[in-house]
Structure formats: structure tokens, C-alpha cells
Amino acid sequence: MQWIKIPLIIAAVLILAMVFRHRQRVGLRAGSRLLVLALAIMAVTSIIDPDIPQGLANVLGVTRGTDLLLYGLIVVFVLTSLGLYFRLSETEQHLRRLVRSLAIEEALRRDGPPGARRSPPTRDPGPDRTPDADGT
Amino acid sequence: MNSGPTHLNDDVWVIVPCYNEGPVVRGVIQRVREHFPNVVAVDDGSRDNSAAEIAATGARLVQHPVNLGAGAAYQTGVDFALRDPDAQIFVTFDADGQHQVEDVVAMVHRIREVDVEVLIGSRFLGSVDGMSTSRRALLRAAITFERVTSGISLTDAHQGLRVFRRSFAQILDLTAHDMRWASEFLTRMSEHQTTFAEFPVHVRYTDYSRSKGQRSINSVNIGIDVLIDKVLRGR
Numbered sequence: 001m002q003w004i005k006i007p008l009i010i011a012a013v014l015i016l017a018m019v020f021r022h023r024q025r026v027g028l029r030a031g032s033r034l035l036v037l038a039l040a041i042m043a044v045t046s047i048i049d050p051d052i053p054q055g056l057a058n059v060l061g062v063t064r065g066t067d068l069l070l071y072g073l074i075v076v077f078v079l080t081s082l083g084l085y086f087r088l089s090e091t092e093q094h095l096r097r098l099v100r101s102l103a104i105e106e107a108l109r110r111d112g113p114p115g116a117r118r119s120p121p122t123r124d125p126g127p128d129r130t131p132d133a134d135g136t
Numbered sequence: 137m138n139s140g141p142t143h144l145n146d147d148v149w150v151i152v153p154c155y156n157e158g159p160v161v162r163g164v165i166q167r168v169r170e171h172f173p174n175v176v177a178v179d180d181g182s183r184d185n186s187a188a189e190i191a192a193t194g195a196r197l198v199q200h201p202v203n204l205g206a207g208a209a210y211q212t213g214v215d216f217a218l219r220d221p222d223a224q225i226f227v228t229f230d231a232d233g234q235h236q237v238e239d240v241v242a243m244v245h246r247i248r249e250v251d252v253e254v255l256i257g258s259r260f261l262g263s264v265d266g267m268s269t270s271r272r273a274l275l276r277a278a279i280t281f282e283r284v285t286s287g288i289s290l291t292d293a294h295q296g297l298r299v300f301r302r303s304f305a306q307i308l309d310l311t312a313h314d315m316r317w318a319s320e321f322l323t324r325m326s327e328h329q330t331t332f333a334e335f336p337v338h339v340r341y342t343d344y345s346r347s348k349g350q351r352s353i354n355s356v357n358i359g360i361d362v363l364i365d366k367v368l369r370g371r
Contacts (some may be wrong), residue, residue: 033245096313100212103178107198107216110199114196115149115174 005047012043035076040070147224148244151213152195153176153206154231155258156180158184160344161231165193168229177218179230180209207317212308218305221324223322230278230296232344239337243299246335254325254332257297262336270346281359286322290334294318297337304330319362 017034046053046065053065062068108114152174154161159353161177168175175195179187181203190197198216200209210228217223225244229235239257247255258277259267274317275294298321299310307328312320 027221041162066310092313093311096208099200099204100208100215103198103212104216104219107196108219111196114145114176115215115220 008047012040012047016040035072035079039069039072039076042072086135145244147175147222148172148227149174149176149217149220149223149225150215150227150229150240151210152212152229152231153180153188153209154178154182154190155180155203155206155209156182156184156186156188157231158182160233161186162189162193164229164231164233165190165195167237168240169193169195171237172227172244174217174220174223176213178209178213178216180204180206190297205313205317206315207320208311208313209221210317211325212307214305214308214310218302222364223305224302226300228296228298233303234339234341235297236338236340239297239335240299243335243337245296246333247301250333252256252331253301253332254330255335256292256332257295257299257337258290258292258334259295259337259339260291261334262338262340263342265342278359281362282319283314283323284360286319286326288322288332290322292334293322295337295339297339304328311362313362315358315363319358 042053046069050065053068057063057065057068058067062071067133150168152161152165152168152175154177155270157164165177166174175193177190177193177197177201179197180191181200187197187199191292196216198212200212213228214226217226225247227240227244229240235257237261243255243257264272275292279290279293283289294315296318306319307316308324310317310320310324
């Protein structure tokens, strides 16, 4: 047995543990998570006994077990990247909505509701606010 | 719907998004306010003195704490103006001085007369000063692009001067935060079968506005993003 197998097994188990520990935060979709699980099992079995994934690869018509692992990894990578992309754009959308409504509330608080019969602002934009607004 | 003191333009809100337009924004808003009392300037997280310049004009100021992009700034302006129950007509107007207030006066006058929800300014029905030939060709291509993707046929698809009624303002809901907003605006129109017309406007590109303008190559990014949006929304 080569010694490299020990750190590789530990790494695979650690990755699996991390994925499940942070499932809320990372929010991986279930399909992607199952693939990760399958990959981790494959990783461990192929490290212990390379013949097992090799046999599976032969059944599926893939030349080598490591190739099968690579294909699975690509699928997981693409799924995860896409999931993160959608999640990120969703978060950005939420952030923009939040910032926009915050800006409007702030403007209403400062100068009152819009179009109140053209009444002048309660406080004039006088000399008290120009210095800090410039910030030069 | 058409009640109210039309000659005072009290029911009109002019929305001016502003990002680092400190040198010109005060003059632009002052000219608008000669005709339209209700102006909301959305400072989109400018790093210069834009906010102070806007405050000096007496226009309503809404400040994004961070820069979100033109589309977000327009939507903030629309949301703010919708808080005024008397607001009936909404105008989008650029802060860099390329638009003429006289055009807005004419467009507002027109939309009160004809029964359309949206009036879109067109540089090619009107006139453009200082636009390069390549830019003109690019905008022609953009018109074809919009015709294919949104099914709305215009002579000028990416023009910031637009006038619309409250009914359209309520459904606008721009989610595109950047320059895609112009396309999303048209998409919203085709989704709701909004009635619209074009109106000739006169745009003056100065050295200032040219230096602030979009780089032409960015149209590739915008086009691809618009297509992605279409595909995702289509599911």
C-alpha cells in the first residue's frame, strides 16, 4: 500500500464532511450533493482498491477508472458553478432591492413625501451640509 | 386620469439618474425645473460632488449608498415618484446634458393629447449633433436587435429620453441594473402590449457627454446579457 492513500482518503472524507456541514450556507442543490457523495465514495474505493472503479468504468464503457472520476468531477464542477452563479445573481438582485428601498426611505425621512404641493423642504440645503457632502 | 392642473406640469415627475456628473448636473436640473417643478435626481453612489450639486437645485435627491447602475437608478426614481399619488406622467432624462428640456415639454404635451402609455424619444426622427458614423451604425444594429428580441419596432431603441404614464410606471419593475434597462423597458412594453409612439428629439453630444458615454464595445456585453435574460426568463 502506498502512503499517499492515507492523506487522499482523509482529504476526501474531510471534503464530504465540509459539504454537509455547510449545506445551509453553501446551499448545494440535492442533485449536486448526491453526486458529491457518489464521487467521495468512488474516491475512497478507488484509493483502497483501484479495481472497483475500473470495473465500473468497464461496465460503462470508459477506459480507465480515473477517467470516470474525472468526468464525474466535471459534472459536479459545472453544476456547482451554475448553482453559485444563479445564487450570486439572486443575492445581487436582493441587495439592489434593499439598497434602493433604503435610499428611498432615507430620502423620505430627510425631506418628506414627494410632491406635497410643492412645499419647500423643511430645512434648506444651507451651509451646514456642504462641507461634509463634498468630502474633498 | 387627465384631471389636474396640466399647464403647471404638477403631475409630471422628471427622473434624472446621476453618476459622477458633478460638473454639469446642477445646470441640467435647473433648466428642467424651469418647466417641471417635480424633479427627482437619483445619485447612484457618485464619488464626486454630484449630491451637493443636486441639493443646491432644490430637486428631490435620492442617494444610493453604493453604485448600482443606470437601470437601478431609473427604477429608484420611478419608485420614488410613484409615492406621489398625484404623479401621472413620468419622464426619464439624462444628467449629462445631452437631452433638451424643450423636447420634454413637447413630449409631455403630446402624451396628454394622444392615447398612448409610452412615448419614446428618437434621435433618428429628430437630430443628433456630434455623433460619430460608427456609433450611428452600431445604434442601427441595436434597433434590429431589439426588433428581433422584443418584437418592438423602433427607429431608436437605446435612447434615454422616455415619457410614460403612471399605469406603465407601476408595471415597469426594472431588474436589469446596468445599461440593459433600455432593453428591459421594451421587453416590459411587449409583455403588456403597451401602446406607444415615437417622438423626434434632438440630442447634442458634447465632448463632456462623449467622455462619459458608453464604450461601443460594451454593446457586445449588453447584447449577450440581454439574450441570456431572455433564455432564462423564457423557461
